[in-house]
Amino acid sequence: MATRQPPERVVVVGAGMVGLSTAWFLQARGVAVTVVDRVGVAADASWGNAGWLAPALTLPLPDPAVLKYGIKALFDPASPVYVPLTTDPKLIRFLVGFARHCTSAKWQAAMTVFAEVNRESLGAYDELTDGGVHEPTRLADPLLAAFASARERETLIDEFRSSIALGASVEFERLDSDAVHTLEPALGDAVQSGLRLHHQRFIDPPRFVESLATSVRGRGAEIVSGFDVDTIDDNAPDSVLVVAADGRTKAADAVVIASGARLNTLARQFGVRALVQAGRGYSFTVLPEQMPKSPVYFPEQRVACTPLHDRFRVAGMMEFRSPDAALDPRRIQAIVDATAPMLHGIDWSARREEWVGSRPCTTDGLPLIGGTRSPRVHIAGGHGMWGIALGPLTGRMLADSISGGPVPAVMRHFDPLR
């Protein structure tokens, strides 16, 4: 629900890809913006991710295969999906809700929605880069998926067939062992077959988000670091007050909560009952002898690798735990063990930038974008695996909704009050 009068001033809580994109598109609609973050720009998931803008792979997370992995994970902490034995009631409710969505029928319903937004997601990026965000998106030419066997490859192709049947556009070609090694000499001996995906892009996430923040500041916004929002008070008749834990305040006509995996804490009082759980992922960077020029995906290992400008990022793992838990070095080691046979020319012991961050996951795999019970409070988050790819489109849709512009019909699927 939009406020009756379009707001003149909005506070955005969260300076990740989603919050900053929302701020940018609000500014484009003439709204003055202040962004606050408990830490600063790209403090959580928007920093250490793989940076893929890959519509072909932007698929709903809850699917029967993930459930199978999850059950296996209960017994194997090195599995790419790690579900700890837990007594935390919120996590148990999330896992039960998530498991209920891991059916083919629910995956297909969510995939139809993803197919629709995936068609628009790169266009929203182009608006940013045409409109003053200097860091470019890069064409992944090619984006390679690499496998230890041709049988493993068929699993991904089956998934593509399902998504194409539901409206997705995916162009790929099979590569034999020689062809895939010729295209990417850094691939290791264990790689026996490949897939080449067309029309995908990628970014250098730390650079891109910083560049987006620079553009938001350049258009007049203040981005306040170290502002840990404790309360949002919408009781005044004509404004909303955002209060930090240290007592500082920011007043505005409306607020957007884009606080990633911590979204529930602030959104619950406004009727948002959908759970957002941290699906923690890990990454690190290495310096390969020969730098791959494009991203490489190892689907069976669930590892995504991305050339940042001067280093190579290796990212993976899905660990359902608190966003406050410390980095677990065993997860990094599990990524190394799974990936080392698939790449050569890498000194794995010379890893840098070891990182853990929290994907904001919902039980149904769909983000939360739109209004709440309060006409002054809006939500942008819960994108799980794909908040980088879908962040700018989210910002554009929400800015249109808040400023009273026309919104695409697909937004009804993202109702935060569902």
Ligand SMILES: Cc1cc2nc3c(=O)[nH]c(=O)nc-3n(C[C@H](O)[C@H](O)[C@H](O)COP(=O)(O)OP(=O)(O)OC[C@H]3O[C@@H](n4cnc5c(N)ncnc54)[C@H](O)[C@@H]3O)c2cc1C
């Ligand atoms: C290993 C890994 C790989 C990934 N790869 C990809 C990929 O290739 N492509 C893709 O599209 N997505 C990818 N993702 C997912 C993507 O990173 C996330 O979906 C996305 O970054 C979420 O953005 P966000 O802005 O919603 O949240 P965040 O980036 O987490 O930002 C939330 C911000 O809110 C702030 N905040 C929280 N609480 C408060 C508070 N109370 N007061 C003030 N500020 C607060 C935090 O400090 C943080 O800066 C990956 C994630 C991981 C972990």
